[in-house]
Amino acid sequence: MTPGLRSDALLVVEDDPDDLHFLTRAFRKTDSPVPMRVARNGQEAIDYLVTEGLRDRLLAVLLDLKLPVRSGFEVLSHIKTDPHLRATPVVILTSSAETLDLRQAYDLGANSYLVKPAGSQAMLELMSSVERYWLRHNWIA
Amino acid sequence: MLLRPRLSAWTAWTGGAALIVSLILTLIGVVVIAAELNTLHADRLNVLQREDNIQRLDVLQRDLRMAETGQRGFLLIGDRRYLKPYEDALDRVPKDLADLRRTRLAGAADLPRLQELVDAKLTELALTIRLHRTSPEAALAVVRSNVGQGYMDEIDAAAGVLLAHEQARLRADTLALDKLAGGAAVAVGVTAILALLSGGLGIILILRNRRLGDLEKLNATLEVRVSERTERLTEANRELDAFAYTISHDLRAPLRAIHGYAEVISEDGGEALSDDLRTDLQKIAAAATRMNRLIDDILAYSKISKETMSVRPVGLDSLIGRSLVQLEADCANTTVEVARPLGDVVAQPAALQQAIENLLSNACKYVAPDTSPKIRVRSERRGPQLRLWIEDNGIGVAPEHYERIFKPFERLHGVETYPGTGIGLAIVQRVMERMGGSCGVEPSAEGGSAFWIELPEAEAPP
Numbered sequence: 184m185t186p187g188l189r190s191d192a193l194l195v196v197e198d199d200p201d202d203l204h205f206l207t208r209a210f211r212k213t214d215s216p217v218p219m220r221v222a223r224n225g226q227e228a229i230d231y232l233v234t235e236g237l238r239d240r241l242l243a244v245l246l247d248l249k250l251p252v253r254s255g256f257e258v259l260s261h262i263k264t265d266p267h268l269r270a271t272p273v274v275i276l277t278s279s280a281e282t283l284d285l286r287q288a289y290d291l292g293a294n295s296y297l298v299k300p301a302g303s304q305a306m307l308e309l310m311s312s313v314e315r316y317w318l319r320h321n322w323i324a
Numbered sequence: 325m326l327l328r329p330r331l332s333a334w335t336a337w338t339g340g341a342a343l344i345v346s347l348i349l350t351l352i353g354v355v356v357i358a359a360e361l362n363t364l365h366a367d368r369l370n371v372l373q374r375e376d377n378i379q380r381l382d383v384l385q386r387d388l389r390m391a392e393t394g395q396r397g398f399l400l401i402g403d404r405r406y407l408k409p410y411e412d413a414l415d416r417v418p419k420d421l422a423d424l425r426r427t428r429l430a431g432a433a434d435l436p437r438l439q440e441l442v443d444a445k446l447t448e449l450a451l452t453i454r455l456h457r458t459s460p461e462a463a464l465a466v467v468r469s470n471v472g473q474g475y476m477d478e479i480d481a482a483a484g485v486l487l488a489h490e491q492a493r494l495r496a497d498t499l500a501l502d503k504l505a506g507g508a509a510v511a512v513g514v515t516a517i518l519a520l521l522s523g524g525l526g527i528i529l530i531l532r533n534r535r536l537g538d539l540e541k542l543n544a545t546l547e548v549r550v551s552e553r554t555e556r557l558t559e560a561n562r563e564l565d566a567f568a569y570t571i572s573h574d575l576r577a578p579l580r581a582i583h584g585y586a587e588v589i590s591e592d593g594g595e596a597l598s599d600d601l602r603t604d605l606q607k608i609a610a611a612a613t614r615m616n617r618l619i620d621d622i623l624a625y626s627k628i629s630k631e632t633m634s635v636r637p638v639g640l641d642s643l644i645g646r647s648l649v650q651l652e653a654d655c656a657n658t659t660v661e662v663a664r665p666l667g668d669v670v671a672q673p674a675a676l677q678q679a680i681e682n683l684l685s686n687a688c689k690y691v692a693p694d695t696s697p698k699i700r701v702r703s704e705r706r707g708p709q710l711r712l713w714i715e716d717n718g719i720g721v722a723p724e725h726y727e728r729i730f731k732p733f734e735r736l737h738g739v740e741t742y743p744g745t746g747i748g749l750a751i752v753q754r755v756m757e758r759m760g761g762s763c764g765v766e767p768s769a770e771g772g773s774a775f776w777i778e779l780p781e782a783e784a785p786p
Contacts (some may be wrong), residue, residue, distance in 0.1 A: 199577055201577070201578075201580065201584065201585075202580065202581075204575065204584075204586045205580075205588070208588070225676035249573055277575060278573050278576045278580070279569070281569070281750070295518055297582060298575075300580075301576075301579060301580045301583040301612060301613060301616055302580075302583045302584055302587050302609060302612075302613075303584050303587040303588045303591060304587055306584065
């Protein structure tokens with residue numbers, strides 16, 4: 184990595200190994216050049232964001248809501264209240280289709296809300312659209 | 325829920341006011357009675373005075389007669405012993421007169437005349453007794469001359485006048501006394517009634533206050549009990565919500581894994597997989613999808629019971645349109661005929677749409693394999709209600725199953741033949757119940773089923 188230049192990255196915050204497996208597999212199939220970082224719980228995500236996250240140029244954060252140690256809502260709130268991180272797009276990827284969760288996520292500043300699909304095919308479709316929409320843009324103005 | 329036994333402020337106010345008025349009237353009654361008794365006492369003294377006066381006049385006359393009797397005895401027999409009655413009377417008569425002068429005689433004006441006559445009589449008696457010392461015969465002659473008798477007659481007449489005055493006054497005073505006594509009796513009676521009334525009212529007020537106190541105490545404990553139970557129910561509801569949340573999240577994760585891995589193996593297996601194995605893997609994925617749908621339906625069913633239904637006028641035409649768009653995939657080969665305008669009902673739009681979509685989806689689904697599904701949607705006004713019919717040419721429902729099919733998890737066919745979770749119609753029924761409507765099924769003209777839902781018709785279009 185050239186010093187002074189920040190590399191693009193996608194941060195995935197997911198604790199379920201199976202979901203992570205399908206997600207990684209689907210993301211690989213999109214052939215995106217953007218590297219994928221993984222945090223296994225909310226605290227790990229926040230630790231990453233305040234250290235390496237500042238060096239990476241995060242194109243998006245794929246965030247699960249139900250996470251150990253610190254919840255996805257806490258991570259979301261942390262990102263959206265930090266002046267350096269605020270502009271990072273956060274895509275919620277959760278198994279909850281509850282209206283309350285949806286509302287709370289958008290109240291806290293989420294940029295998108297996706298319900299985890301069942302099946303590898305559906306996951307591939309979802310990751311393709313995430314890649315198209317969030318990772319192909321040049322976020323530097 | 326709370327007992328509110330509180331008598332109206334107005335009732336309490338009138339009760340208190342009545343007690344106060346009644347007490348004031350009783351007090352006035354007591355004052356009146358006291359005044360009447362005072363007057364009664366004064367009048368009674370007057371009556372006694374009159375009786376005394378009458379008595380005194382009588383005594384005076386008797387004493388004068390005793391004096392005359394003594395004089396005559398002495399004059400006739402000459403023995404001084406016979407003068408004793410005369411001397412005694414002589415002592416008493418001035419006193420009798422003095423008494424009469426002191427009292428307020430009714431005929432006080434006539435008293436001097438009586439005095440004069442009494443003096444004259446006593447003088448006559450004294451003269452004859454003195455004359456007897458010098459000439460008993462002359463004295464006797466005076467007695468016989470009837471001069472003394474003349475005085476006595478005049479005295480009796482004068483006393484009679486005074487007596488008549490006194491008796492007249494006595495009668496008048498007695499009458500007045502009787503009248504006063506009557507008035508006093510009435511006052512006592514009225515006051516007694518008022519006192520009873522005040523007492524009664526007071527007792528009623530005290531009892532009522534005590535009852536109110538008891539009820540307030542009961543209310544307080546009731547409120548505590550109600551709030552305790554509400555808290556327990558809220559806690560139970562929270563647990564149920566948490567349970568539903570857990571179902572929706574934790575149960576779905578392994579399902580996703582099952583589904584995902586079945587597909588991954590199928591995709592990555594390549595040549596190593598036989599066609600049979602590939603079919604089995606597809607069945608695993610299909611089973612996972614089914615279970616996922618079941619979870620969705622259970623959650624939807626429990627949400628209908630939990631969420632409040634805020635109803636408003638809903639246009640059925642546009643709602644049916646939206647539902648058909650939603651069901652485009654499920655009802656691809658179906659001919660749908662909608663008899664517009666369908667009208668407007670009072671409902672919660674999202675819940676109604678869910679119910680209608682379930683019915684339409686069933687109508688597309690439960691059709692014999694060689695039949696192309698046909699659906700007719702129409703409405704019918706039934707009093708204040710509007711009934712929406714969804715008729716199909718499907719396999720129909722036997723009448724003995726009409727009730728059963730609206731219960732959760734009741735299925736008449738195997739999943740292999742007609743897929744489904746068995747909750748769709750239960751959701752329809754629950755939604756209708758929550759919105760104050762109803763639903764049912766009848767055989768359709770085309771041999772299928774005619775499902776209906778009924779809701780209050782909206783007065784004006786939304």
